[in-house]
Amino acid sequence: MYKIGMVSITGRPNAGKSTLLNAIMKTHLAIVSDKVGTTRNNIIGIYNDDDSQILFFDTPGLNKSFDRLGAKMNRNIREGISSSEVILFLVDAKKGFTDNDKKIVDTFKDLNKKVFLIINKIDGLPREKILNKITEYQKYYDFNEIIPLSAQRGDNVDELIKTIKKYLTESEEKMYSEEDVTFNSLEFQVAELVREEILNLTYQEIPHEITCHTEEIVKRKNGYDIYVTVAVSRDNIKGIIIGQKGQMLKKIGSYARKKIEELLNTKVYLELKVKTFKDWKNSDIKLKDLGF
Ligand SMILES: Nc1nc2c(ncn2[C@@H]2O[C@H](COP(=O)(O)OP(=O)(O)OP(=O)(O)O)[C@@H](O)[C@H]2O)c(=O)[nH]1
Ligand SMILES: [Mg+2]
Known part of the structure; x- marks a missing residue:
């Protein structure tokens, strides 16, 4: 039996979503930069291992822009989220919890999906700071899981995959060929x-x-x-x-x-x-x- 399902990676621009997708896929699938708003389309990674097949959607950073590009990007995000069982809400451990974050978290409340809080960029951060961050977010939402990690270093990414599997359904077969890494052309x-x-x-x-x-x-x-x-x-x-x-x-x-x-x-x-x-x-x- 295999654990199969879809997982979307969301969060504010620059949180490290694409870096996380690349760490999960162990390949350079999504482009990464230090500029805000790097990802514009949903990037799909088909993760395979011995006992699972998981579709990951890396989505554009959630922004408030209402121009045409912004609107299209926000539409892509909604599409990515609506089709997935698990939402990874990625935050930058070095940044504060803002009103914008609150708005994003509020949208999870009506979705009836499993939501993980992923505290990214913990590299070089003292343990105490990470714990404070967790408390700050927990006050606002009852996340199904909270996982601190460093997407850049790949720290704790295996733990993340293990935890995601707990929430996926079982299937006798995989859905897609193990040779496919993405559906992006x-x-x-x-x-x-x-x-x-x-x-x-x-x-x-x-x-x-x-x-x-x-x-x-x-x-x-x-x-x-x-x-x-x-x-x-x-x-x-x-x-x-x-x-x-x-x-x-x-x-x-x-x-x-x-x-x-x-x-x-x-x-x-x-x-x-x-x-x-x-x-x-x-x-x-x-x-x-x-x-x-
Ligand atoms: N120190 C540190 N930097 C990271 C980590 N993960 C990502 N970064 C850096 O953060 C910046 C943004 O990374 P991206 O993966 O492009 O972020 P994103 O969330 O996909 O950004 P958008 O596509 O613009 O929404 C890059 O400069 C990355 O190298 C991490 O774990 N630690
Ligand atoms: Mg990106």
Whole structure:
């Protein structure tokens, strides 16, 4: 018999949700950055071990923004949460419990789901501080479980999986092939790896002004040719992404190519084109799809 089920990872932006998904999956599936609002779509990880199969949804950080991108992101979060049996509510151990957190916790009250409080980023934090944090949150909600961990170091992640299994139903069969790691398309994953490099190499305000889209993946005898468009909101952002004599774009391209080669386990030729949303061909359809 196998324990099977769906689990969503939610919480405020930057809490470390994607880092946790990667720690659980032991692979670089979701992009991570120190910028707020890194994840825009639900990232699905299909976790397998000898006695379980668990679908994890990494969701965009819950935000208050009501622009189109924010609304689309919040919709993705609701979808991720509604289909799962267990909700992991991730908080940053180094941050205080805010009104925003209260609002998120309030939404759990009517859901009738198992909710775990995951206190992340406990690395380097004294035990006493972690215990205080737990008391602070417990006052507000009767969590089914409270688990402190460090997603970055992978500390206590095994314990988390063990605990989740207690809440899942039994099945004689697994639902999905053990070879599948995610349902996110290869095109999406490639575009995300390019976006990750942009997030890591540029300033705070740039990330929200761009989106990446894989135009084509061509299989060759010994590798792949991949064409990705980096669409930007304004001309001056385009200048920043391209950089002096194209240096920035070259750097983004070469870092992203290495990661894509790791993902595909083969040689990759990567071509990046930077365009403003206006110039991007068929931009109407694509921007709508992306929630802009
Ligand atoms: N010290 C420490 N840093 C962490 C830990 N987990 C994540 N981080 C860092 O926190 C930052 C945000 O991590 P992400 O995984 O992108 O956070 P997220 O919750 O997915 O963020 P959004 O997608 O924007 O909602 C990154 O700089 C991570 O390296 C942890 O356990 N300890
Ligand atoms: Mg994320």
